[in-house]
Amino acid sequence: MARIDIDHVVKHYVDDRIVQTNTGRPALDDVSLQVADGETISIVGSSGCGKSTLLKVVAGIEDPDQGRVRYDGVDVTGVRPQERGVGMVFQDYALYPSMKGKGNLAYYFDVHDSSKEEAEQRVRETAERMGVGFDLLLGQVPTTLSGGEQQRVAIARCIVRDPPLFLMDEPICNLDAKLREQTRVEIRKLLRKFKITTLYVTHDQQEAIFMGDRIVVMRDGRIEQVGTFDDLYYTPASRFVATFIGSPPISVLPAAVTDGRLQLAGASWDLPSPVRAAVPDGPVDLAIRPEGWRLDEADGLAVSVRHIERLPTERAAFAYGTVAGRNVTVILPVDHPERDQLTATPDLDRAYFFEPDGERPLHTPGVLELF
Numbered sequence: 233m234a235r236i237d238i239d240h241v242v243k244h245y246v247d248d249r250i251v252q253t254n255t256g257r258p259a260l261d262d263v264s265l266q267v268a269d270g271e272t273i274s275i276v277g278s279s280g281c282g283k284s285t286l287l288k289v290v291a292g293i294e295d296p297d298q299g300r301v302r303y304d305g306v307d308v309t310g311v312r313p314q315e316r317g318v319g320m321v322f323q324d325y326a327l328y329p330s331m332k333g334k335g336n337l338a339y340y341f342d343v344h345d346s347s348k349e350e351a352e353q354r355v356r357e358t359a360e361r362m363g364v365g366f367d368l369l370l371g372q373v374p375t376t377l378s379g380g381e382q383q384r385v386a387i388a389r390c391i392v393r394d395p396p397l398f399l400m401d402e403p404i405c406n407l408d409a410k411l412r413e414q415t416r417v418e419i420r421k422l423l424r425k426f427k428i429t430t431l432y433v434t435h436d437q438q439e440a441i442f443m444g445d446r447i448v449v450m451r452d453g454r455i456e457q458v459g460t461f462d463d464l465y466y467t468p469a470s471r472f473v474a475t476f477i478g479s480p481p482i483s484v485l486p487a488a489v490t491d492g493r494l495q496l497a498g499a500s501w502d503l504p505s506p507v508r509a510a511v512p513d514g515p516v517d518l519a520i521r522p523e524g525w526r527l528d529e530a531d532g533l534a535v536s537v538r539h540i541e542r543l544p545t546e547r548a549a550f551a552y553g554t555v556a557g558r559n560v561t562v563i564l565p566v567d568h569p570e571r572d573q574l575t576a577t578p579d580l581d582r583a584y585f586f587e588p589d590g591e592r593p594l595h596t597p598g599v600l601e602l603f
Contacts, residue, residue, distance in 0.1 A: 234303045234396035234429050236267040236290065241299030243285055243453075259285045260296070261453040269304075270427035273458075274444030276437055276476075282453040283433045287399045290431060291318050303396060316397075319390025319428075323402040325382045327374040333385045334370040337392045358392040362422070379407045380415045387422060398423070398430040405435070416442060437477060449473050466599045470591040471517070474584055480522055480550055483560040486588065487518040494518065494580065497533055497556040504580055510595040511585045519584035522550060522563040525576040532575035535560060542566055 243260035260282050267273050275283045288294040290301055292313035300309045308316055327336050334355055341351035359367045366384065374382050383403060390398060404415045420443055423430055432443050440447050441461045449456045449464060449472075457469040461477075468474035474482050487496040492508045494501050496518060503511065526532070537553040549564040551574055562576050585594040 235269045235305070236265075236397060236429060236431075237300075237302040237305070238263060238265040238267075238286075238290065239300045239302070240264055241286075241289055241296045241301065243282075243289060243294060243296050257453050258297075259453055260289065263299070263453070263455055265448065265455065265458065267429055267431065270429055271445050272423050272430040272432060272443060273446055273448055274440035275431060275433045275448045275450060276435065276440045277450035278476075279435070281450040283450055284401055285453075286450075287320075287401055287431060287433055290397070291320055291399050292316050317393065317395050318397050318399055319393060319395035321383075321386050321390060321398065321400045321403045323405050325374070325379075325386045327382060327386055327389070329374055332371055332373050333377075333388075336374070336385055336389050337370070340389070340393050354392050358388050361391065361426070362388050363418075378411070380404075380411045380418075383407070383415055384418065387419065391422070391426065391428075396429065398428045398432075400430065400432045402434055403432075404439075412439075419443070437479065449476060451476075462599050467596045468584070468593060470593065471519075471586045472591060474519055474586075474593070474596075478521060480552075480561040482519045482521050482584065483555075483558065484517050484519045484586070485555060485558050485560070487516050489513050489516050494578075496578075499531060499533055501531060501578070501580060507580060507583070507585065507595050512594075515588040516594065517586040517588050517590075518578065519586060520560070520578050521582070521584075522561045524579050524582040525560075525562045526579055527562070527564070527577075528575050529577045532577040535562060535574040535576050537572055537574055540564070540568070540570060 241260050241263045242258055244258045263286060275286065277283055285294065289296050292311060296309065300307055302308065328339065331339065337355045337358060338351045341354065359370060362384065369377060369381055369385055404412045407415055416439055434440050446458060446460055447464055448458050451472055457464055457473045464473055464477045468477065485496060487494055489503065489511050490513055492503050494503055533555050535553040535555055537551050539552045540549055542549040544566060547566050549566050549568055551562045551564050553560055562574060582597050584596050586592065587594060
């Protein structure tokens, strides 16, 4: 396997190849990232933020305008993609339709003039490593396989080469919800089993959380934050990360701090000591996650409820409403009665504070000690 170092990579696209973004920013803007040997990194962000471009630069499909890419300390920036030994899995599988599963796995050895015996041995070993039932896929052409089965063959085609690095570009986004859940479990099991260093691009944050040892959040060609889910959720480096990570998303409300008290929509509360020390007097943006509200307390805010969504499998419900004209989401017991209005108080020990209309966090709660 390999350790990957991406050092200050910049990538521009010229107009005759790919249309430049409206902002004029580069597709990758001084991106640096270190991936440990055997680690899986999930990369998330809005469409056009540079996720797939980063994968292409690491694979060698695109050349950076500035910066270096290293595998185990070896500079591979100028090395052709076919010489890097990278295994790449695409969202459309990219299997050879005229070849059976076995032919797709063995094709790498055919074009590299390997012996038939070596190809047979490697295909057999890979089929055994891929788990129960995989050998049944070797005798079928891709058009007769389900989406999940095709993806298993596509992954095996990479594994058979014994790559130092996996690059996965939204590999299961074309599958239906149930099959996507099953397939991501299989992929995660394989990555843990083989300990292959992996960059996994996805637009689905739940998938990113499940797949990655760490998560990269990208925005406009730059990395906003790298960390575990708890890092991103409880100690976001910016307002963007706080609003991007979490479903339903965090609610942001304009407030003010005066003499250690928070004032919001005609109500006020004493700030906890850690918050008081970090947040100066003046305007502030208060951010509260759905679980960060207390219900039916005397000092609460009136929440006008638009809709209640019940999730019986989670034993919870979400009330979507407004406070002072701003959208908020409040978590409720699943059997909470239908109401047009709730009374909710922000739990200031779980609150986030940002500079008004800015990105910089003034105070974040950190990971809560629940036990």
